[in-house]
Ligand code: ADP
């Protein structure tokens with residue numbers, strides 16, 4: 043084991059402690075590894091922080107007291123023994139038992155990764171959880187976030203060379219594996235929330251099994267909230283299981299006698315009912331997405347005010363929670379309920395209105411009432427028509443149980459299910475299907491190829507994806523030129539894999555220098571990777587639409603986004619300007635950040651950064667061509683009937699109402715297929731079929747084109763081209 047000589051952490055310590063092996067070396071008793079809980083706790087109880095050398099703060103001491111009461115704490119020794127004797131360990135525990143915050147710290151005190159120049163990673167399926175938990179653990183360890191403890195999510199790396207404990211999204215770890223296939227910088231990897239079975243976690247599990255065969259020193263801990271532990275144990279070579287019994291209280295379940303027609307309205311009504319009729323305790327409401335949540339928060343606040351006046355109800359604090367919320371706003375879910383308005387008055391209540399995040403990823407103490415309308419936004423993929431969409435769909439029984447459990451963390455609680463008992467029994471599926479069975483696998487296949495995994499059919503998936511879905515992914519990557527006809531990664535595919543984006547976006551970026559507009563395409567790619575920049579608050583729709591119209595470009599939404607971004611850059615320092623123009627400054631700022639990072643990847647791959655002169659009449663059409671170079675497989679044709687059909691898949695679609703296109707171009711390229719009660723295409727730009735034929739002749743080839751109006755148009759274009767060619771030949775012969 044190396045000493046402390048070149049270890050930046052110990053440099054903070056008093057001189058006598060810095061000497062390797064000195065009697066006061068706080069880590070001495072721990073070398074070599076294999077500590078006991080007592081030894082680790084002695085360090086935690088000490089006066090100075092062994093990682094920074096600073097005296098522990100009072101805040102630290104206070105949090106420590108609470109941590110010692112968490113259920114996982116009682117099993118620290120058992121846990122340590124297990125990891126000392128096994129490469130894989132599966133840990134299952136009730137949400138809130140301390141898995142996410144404590145287990146990585148148990149590992150840190152045991153592994154001392156920084157002394158070996160290593161790190162410990164704890165993966166999270168959700169960005170919000172990674173950020174929020176990292177902040178909490180930094181507080182718990184009495185260090186500054188981004189230093190010893192950090193987080194890494196797409197386009198945001200809050201770590202430093204000092205970091206030895208890193209919370210990261212599962213996707214980011216997968217990405218790291220592409221440049222470091224043995225994940226050599228880690229001594230331990232904790233896969234958290236494994237029960238969520240996200241696409242990236244599933245791939246990581248397969249990958250880690252491989253890596254662990256080659257790296258016996260790598261420790262893997264798989265953590266999960268709900269049961270099904272047997273499946274994980276079996277998958278990880280009969281790994282041992284540690285079960286953390288939760289401290290939970292009974293939760294009474296209520297169903298509605300009749301199905302609710304409008305779950306949003308029913309949810310709001312139930313919040314208010316609970317508030318006036320139930321004893322003290324906070325409320326957690328599950329809804330499906332940002333817009334719905336913001337809307338519900340406004341309504342609850344407004345109607346709550348009325349109640350307070352008419353019923354003398356206590357004050358309400360309504361807090362939203364969803365993944366695109368900035369970190370400081372997320373933290374509000376941990377605030378206490380408001381105090382009574384006057385001494386002796388009715389107690390206040392906190393209402394958290396959240397997406398699925400609050401189901402397992404973040405634990406909010408003090409929740410006594412859960413309101414569960416039974417829906418969540420879920421990804422669905424139909425390989426036949428190549429459409430992946432986020433769809434509001436019924437949750438599973440397992441989810442409903444998990445949601446109810448949130449009410450019984452501090453005392454007995456109640457869960458109000460806004461559906462009937464018979465719907466629960468007969469209509470809800472048992473478990474949510476793993477994401478890998480519901481996703482477009484384009485990105486994943488590209489990543490796996492880049493990781494050197496060629497034989498996808500025999501890759502050790504926990505649940506293998508449908509063959510048709512894999513075929514579709516291979517086909518997409520082949521059309522984009524990322525894979526050759528033998529399924530091998532091409533040099534282009536190799537560069538594509540360097541970008542943390544969908545394959546189409548990667549292709550568009552890489553091709554953009556050819557169309558002399560890589561600067562503009564970079565901006566567009568960034569804008570497509572951040573939350574919506576145009577705001578449209580309910581109470582000011584008309585003004586918002588007028589403001590947006592100022593940026594509108596006749597050729598479509600991509601160029602409208604670009605116009606808005608350029609205007610923002612001219613007025614950058616002015617939040618008021620953004621506000622007045624109904625632009626979301628946070629999104630624009632984050633687009634700026636994303637753009638910077640993508641630009642770096644472009645530069646690293648020797649892709650030129652150029653623009654067409656703005657005076658050149660091809661300025662905009664060059665950009666549209668570059669869009670088509672990435673998105674030629676996402677095009678719709680205007681039929682004589684006045685409807686759009688997607689090209690090749692013949693799905694009936696409409697321009698999304700948010701589109702700025704004020705006419706119906708014959709050919710449009712779209713960024714996204716939105717599946718709701720109708721099929722919409724969102725973010726659309728007019729293009730020309732002639733461009734597509736030049737850009738992707740292999741795709742727009744009549745031999746593999748279904749019979750439809752678009753095909754007949756295509757035939758006409760080909761005929762015209764042939765005629766022109768013949769004429770030219772004839773002319774040549776004559777001269
Ligand atoms: P698990 O991963 O088992 O669901 P966590 O480790 O996330 O549990 O949380 C354990 C406990 O730590 C929570 O129940 C809560 O009491 C506390 N906690 C976690 N995050 C925060 C936070 N940001 N603020 C205050 N308390 C927190």
Ligand code: MG
Pocket residue numbers: 138141142143234402403
């Ligand atoms: Mg957790």
